[in-house]
Amino acid sequence: MSIIAERMAAIKPSPTIAVSNLARELKAAGRDVIGLGAGEPDFDTPDNVKAAAIAAIHAGQTKYTAVDGTPELKAAVVAKFARENGLAYRPEQISVGAGGKQIIYNALMATLDPGDEVIVPAPYWVSYPDMTLLAGGTPVAVRCPEQAGFKMQPEDLEEAITPRTKWLILNSPNNPTGAAYTASELKRLTDVLLRHEQVWLLSDDIYEHLVYDGFEFVTPAALEPRLKDRCLTMNGVAKAYAMTGWRIGYGGGPTELIRAMAKIQSQSTTNPCSISQAAAVEALNGPQDFIAPRAAIFKERRDLVVDLLNQAPGIRCHRPEGAFYVYPSCAGVIGRRTPDGTELADSEGFARYLLEAEGVAAVHGAAFGLDPYLRISYATATELLEEACRRIIRACEALR
Ligand SMILES: Cc1ncc(COP(=O)(O)O)c(C=O)c1O
Numbered sequence: 001m002s003i004i005a006e007r008m009a010a011i012k013p014s015p016t017i018a019v020s021n022l023a024r025e026l027k028a029a030g031r032d033v034i035g036l037g038a039g040e041p042d043f044d045t046p047d048n049v050k051a052a053a054i055a056a057i058h059a060g061q062t063k064y065t066a067v068d069g070t071p072e073l074k075a076a077v078v079a080k081f082a083r084e085n086g087l088a089y090r091p092e093q094i095s096v097g098a099g100g101k102q103i104i105y106n107a108l109m110a111t112l113d114p115g116d117e118v119i120v121p122a123p124y125w126v127s128y129p130d131m132t133l134l135a136g137g138t139p140v141a142v143r144c145p146e147q148a149g150f151k152m153q154p155e156d157l158e159e160a161i162t163p164r165t166k167w168l169i170l171n172s173p174n175n176p177t178g179a180a181y182t183a184s185e186l187k188r189l190t191d192v193l194l195r196h197e198q199v200w201l202l203s204d205d206i207y208e209h210l211v212y213d214g215f216e217f218v219t220p221a222a223l224e225p226r227l228k229d230r231c232l233t234m235n236g237v238a239k240a241y242a243m244t245g246w247r248i249g250y251g252g253g254p255t256e257l258i259r260a261m262a263k264i265q266s267q268s269t270t271n272p273c274s275i276s277q278a279a280a281v282e283a284l285n286g287p288q289d290f291i292a293p294r295a296a297i298f299k300e301r302r303d304l305v306v307d308l309l310n311q312a313p314g315i316r317c318h319r320p321e322g323a324f325y326v327y328p329s330c331a332g333v334i335g336r337r338t339p340d341g342t343e344l345a346d347s348e349g350f351a352r353y354l355l356e357a358e359g360v361a362a363v364h365g366a367a368f369g370l371d372p373y374l375r376i377s378y379a380t381a382t383e384l385l386e387e388a389c390r391r392i393i394r395a396c397e398a399l400r
Pocket of ligand 1 (some may be wrong): 012039098099100101102125173174175204206236237238244247248
């Protein structure tokens with residue numbers, strides 16, 4: 001009998017982390033590799049945030065804290081939701097975890113019974129289906145094709161809902177496509193949810209601040225207050241404040257849900273790191289003026305990458321509204337042959353070819369549930385991005 005539990009058979013390790021690790025290993029072995037797999041800003045954590053963490057250490061904030069967040073951090077999150085999203089939460093409606101990831105995990109663990117369904121628009125962030133499976137639920141992927149801007153259509157949502165549907169997970173701006181929902185697109189989805197009282201909405205807003213061309217971000221609980229009582233609004237400091245390693249994410253939602261999530265956290269990780277919490281207080285309460293210039297740099301990189309990728313024969317790249325990803329179609333290279341005669345059967349084969357031939361690491365679309373595509377993260381220095389795109393063009397030109 002194996003020591004490994006049966007439920008492990010259903011889940012896979014994160015493929016995006018696997019690509020980043022592979023790129024790191026190849027680099028360490030001396031290969032010239034440009035990693036386009038990572039989902040983290042290449043900018044540094046702001047100095048005021050670092051200083052707050054150092055001050056917290058010196059002030060002895062090195063002990064256990066309240067399970068789901070210090071009073072100071074909960075107050076900062078309450079203020080953030082009010083200031084930036086027009087959402088009124090009380091501190092007991094806030095949960096802080098070790099990353100947005102833990103917030104989602106806690107929420108699914110706290111709510112899913114065997115057979116409960118979670119609707120995930122595809123392409124999806126890789127962790128939603130696997131976390132659902134770990135929690136005993138059933139992920140229901142709904143295709144959101146490129147022609148629909150990779151966005152879920154209300155009729156598809158309506159069709160996917162069953163009496164067992166417990167959650168819809170919406171992620172705007174989206175990982176892996178960068179697609180973001182306008183208020184009117186979102187309203188058509190919340191109208192569907194209003195008709196189905198058993199369905200809750202988990203809104204993953206982690207890329208909120210990375211929107212371009214004047215796009216206006218809106219979160220569903222603010223847009224449709226009638227849904228707020230069955231909405232978990234999730235966010236974190238990782239992407240906006242370049243704090244991926246600090247591991248702080250948070251959510252706002254009904255007290256009953258927040259309490260159940262805290263129970264799970266109390267029996268697993270206890271509290272998020274005390275020092276990181278102090279740093280997150282400074283991130284949320286301190287100056288916000290670096291966010292817009294950083295977003296402007298991401299916008300320039302998006303345009304550079306989209307323009308260059310569209311020069312690669314066989315690649316077609318849309319221009320998304322936000323986040324730091326593009327999701328180009330590689331349908332035009334499937335079935336073609338590499339210089340050594342290998343036929344490219346799918347996006348995974350194409351990603352392998354790019355890595356082997358040109359040292360460019362990107363993630364194949366199958367991992368995100370809509371293929372044949374590649375996910376390319378442009379959270380990398382502009383010169384490297386330019387070089388990576390030139391290598392992709394060269395690799396595509398070499399196909400027969
Ligand atoms: C869509 C999405 N949600 C949530 C997260 C989790 O962020 P973290 O756990 O680092 O706060 C990520 C990270 O890549 C993400 O892409």
